[in-house]
Amino acid sequence: MRNYEKYIRYRTFPTPWCPGCGNGIILKAIAICFSELDIKPKDIVVVSGIGCSGRIPTFFNTNTLHTTHGRALSFATGIKLARPDKFIVVISGDGDALAIGGNHLIHAARRNIGIKMILVNNGTYGMTGGQVSPLTPQKFITETTPYGNIEPKFNVAELLKGARASFIARETVNRPRQLKEIIEKSFKHNGFSVVEVISNCHINLGRKNKMRDPISITKWIASRTVTKTQYEKLTPDKRNHIYPVGVLFEDKDRLEYSDLYYKHIVPEAQASIPQRRNQNGK
Amino acid sequence: MRRKQVLQGNIIVAKAALAAKCNFFAGYPITPSSEIAQFMSRELPRMGYDFIQMEDEIASLGACIGASLSGRKVLTATSGPGFSLMQEHIGMAVMAEIPLVIVNVMRGGPSTGLPTKPSQADIMQVRWGTHGDHPIIALYPAFADEIYSETIRAYNLSEKFWNPVVLLLDEVIAKAHEDIELPRKNDIHIYKEKIHRIKDLNIYDREIGENPPRVDFFKGYPIHIDGLEHDKHGWPTSDPETVNKMQTLRMQKIYHYLDEIVKFKEYYMEDAEIMIFSFGVSARSSLAAIKMAREQGIKVGLFQALTIWPFPKIPLKERFKRIKKVLTVELNMGQTKYEIERVSSDDVEKKALLRANGIPFTPKEVLDKIREF
Numbered sequence: 001m002r003n004y005e006k007y008i009r010y011r012t013f014p015t016p017w018c019p020g021c022g023n024g025i026i027l028k029a030i031a032i033c034f035s036e037l038d039i040k041p042k043d044i045v046v047v048s049g050i051g052c053s054g055r056i057p058t059f060f061n062t063n064t065l066h067t068t069h070g071r072a073l074s075f076a077t078g079i080k081l082a083r084p085d086k087f088i089v090v091i092s093g094d095g096d097a098l099a100i101g102g103n104h105l106i107h108a109a110r111r112n113i114g115i116k117m118i119l120v121n122n123g124t125y126g127m128t129g130g131q132v133s134p135l136t137p138q139k140f141i142t143e144t145t146p147y148g149n150i151e152p153k154f155n156v157a158e159l160l161k162g163a164r165a166s167f168i169a170r171e172t173v174n175r176p177r178q179l180k181e182i183i184e185k186s187f188k189h190n191g192f193s194v195v196e197v198i199s200n201c202h203i204n205l206g207r208k209n210k211m212r213d214p215i216s217i218t219k220w221i222a223s224r225t226v227t228k229t230q231y232e233k234l235t236p237d238k239r240n241h242i243y244p245v246g247v248l249f250e251d252k253d254r255l256e257y258s259d260l261y262y263k264h265i266v267p268e269a270q271a272s273i274p275q276r277r278n279q280n281g282k
Numbered sequence: 283m284r285r286k287q288v289l290q291g292n293i294i295v296a297k298a299a300l301a302a303k304c305n306f307f308a309g310y311p312i313t314p315s316s317e318i319a320q321f322m323s324r325e326l327p328r329m330g331y332d333f334i335q336m337e338d339e340i341a342s343l344g345a346c347i348g349a350s351l352s353g354r355k356v357l358t359a360t361s362g363p364g365f366s367l368m369q370e371h372i373g374m375a376v377m378a379e380i381p382l383v384i385v386n387v388m389r390g391g392p393s394t395g396l397p398t399k400p401s402q403a404d405i406m407q408v409r410w411g412t413h414g415d416h417p418i419i420a421l422y423p424a425f426a427d428e429i430y431s432e433t434i435r436a437y438n439l440s441e442k443f444w445n446p447v448v449l450l451l452d453e454v455i456a457k458a459h460e461d462i463e464l465p466r467k468n469d470i471h472i473y474k475e476k477i478h479r480i481k482d483l484n485i486y487d488r489e490i491g492e493n494p495p496r497v498d499f500f501k502g503y504p505i506h507i508d509g510l511e512h513d514k515h516g517w518p519t520s521d522p523e524t525v526n527k528m529q530t531l532r533m534q535k536i537y538h539y540l541d542e543i544v545k546f547k548e549y550y551m552e553d554a555e556i557m558i559f560s561f562g563v564s565a566r567s568s569l570a571a572i573k574m575a576r577e578q579g580i581k582v583g584l585f586q587a588l589t590i591w592p593f594p595k596i597p598l599k600e601r602f603k604r605i606k607k608v609l610t611v612e613l614n615m616g617q618t619k620y621e622i623e624r625v626s627s628d629d630v631e632k633k634a635l636l637r638a639n640g641i642p643f644t645p646k647e648v649l650d651k652i653r654e655f
Contacts, residue, residue, distance in 0.1 A: 009506075011483075012517055041504050042500065042502065042503070042504050043500070044504075045499055047348075057506075058506065058508075058517070058518070061504060062504045063499040063500070063504045063505055063506075064504070064505075064506045064507070065348075065351065065499075065506075065507045065508075066506070066507070066508040066509060066510065066518070067344070067347075067374060067509055068344075068370050068371060068374050068509055071340060071341065071344045071370075071371070073341075073344075074336065074340065074341035074342075074343075074344025074345050074348070075344045075345070075347055075348040075351075076348060077308075077334070077336070077341070077344070077345045077348065078306070078308060078344065078345030078346060078347060078348025078349040078350075078351075078352070078356075079348040079349065079351065079352050079499070080348075081306070081332045081334060081345070081348075081349060082306060082332065082348065082349040082352035082353065082354045083352045083353075083499075083500060086352075086499075086500065103337050103338065103341070104337065104341055104344075107336075107337040107341070261327075261332065265327045266327050266330055268327070269324070269327030269328040270327075270328055270330070272328070273328050
């Protein structure tokens, strides 16, 4: 048995995903990171919301929590505060994290609470049949934009930077090895970290946009992503619709929320307890 | 040190929660419940525990569920509009069988409504607010000492039955300062369950009539908690037989123990010919009205519900065998009125004193209604 396999809950297989889905690659990348960092399964909680990516935690042999749509971060916040010593991972889709859960995302980033977030960006609501999401590219045809999408998509990295996240990275399922390395870096970061994983949904998004099979949609993803150094060499007019991958932002100095709470708030509060009066004197 | 104190209703809730060993609070400010959050933000860090103000009520209850799953005793406090937002996660807590205590200091509604005025209009929202068939426990204190004891009971019930418990409060009672003698530590009974080490994933494995098992992270075996309908392991399932069994188990864990959960108080009921059914601040007006009516020789008594859900159906049916006149007094357009109609037969004469304009009833108003019989 390879080392990472003890983090996989084989009893719950098969997965509900379509053949060729990127979720399997993400599942394995995370499991390998767990094994390389050698975290005990009972000390890990993997939390997710609703959607195709929301079903990833079910297949981890760790503590797992499958919650309501978009709210995974709020549950994770409660767990992290109650047990700061535990390792908490949130897996969320693009609709889950940015549409219904956008508020929770920016506030978790602002607090810098020590949750490791994997944001699976497949550009659509796959589980409900392929409707437009906040990360669907413009002009794309979806179930609810039959005449093309007119809304621009979020730039997740810039959004999170504005929300003051302390670790932001982007990677694609095209490059599993680099994906694993990026996730491992994010797992080592003390604070709120987000890895946006650009994934493929050839069934519910690609099919309607001339990318019927996994190969053509991953090729399209590859054509839209460059490394950070390549990106910096691009002239601004060529940067449109091209996204850099790798670690995009990292702030190692910022204190993590529960650290701050236990190091600053608790001692401060305990010092403020009124001294009990002497039994005899008044 | 045991002496009478003058405390605000909201503060009594917070003090009782701490006495019940509450050690986690996540909330969002809302009138008229903010004092609970303020008190907790001061006291919990002093004890080395957590207070967090979340970005909204949905997230507050989410954080509470997360903390509860990590072995904490949690509290959140809100009012009608926030309670509406929380419904999503109340459903999640019912489905995954997670203990929670939620304080809802009611205010006039719907929508933003009457933020600083009392109302008793969330009764049905508490029962049926979240979608799907689900059990719920709701307690409704009226007097200062009841606020304290019912808050502790809310914790005990939620821990015992692994279900969210809602503590309903009226705005006037939560905001009023009243004198109260807090009980000694030794006089408080706190439910403690034997903690079983989870040996396998079958965390929901039990038979009908058995108390639910403890569902916690970090207790040994890694477990799966799901908001989807699940089997005994917690795996998502849609197998009709399993779904049927799980739904029955969830409902019956409450409805098998009605004697333990349903609590009420009676005043002047021995010889009463008219019964007032009421709760919260309306019960206090009614009690004053009953004293006035008794002076005039009207034989009227009060049935004050302390547990509003599950509805005190069996004790009420018992009373209706003898008493054939009932008056429902509530600060809404008639929510428990229909429940009373359901539990009483046609030969019982039913009247209701209803109002939802933000002004509590005066005893005189209740008395006038009594005299209409």
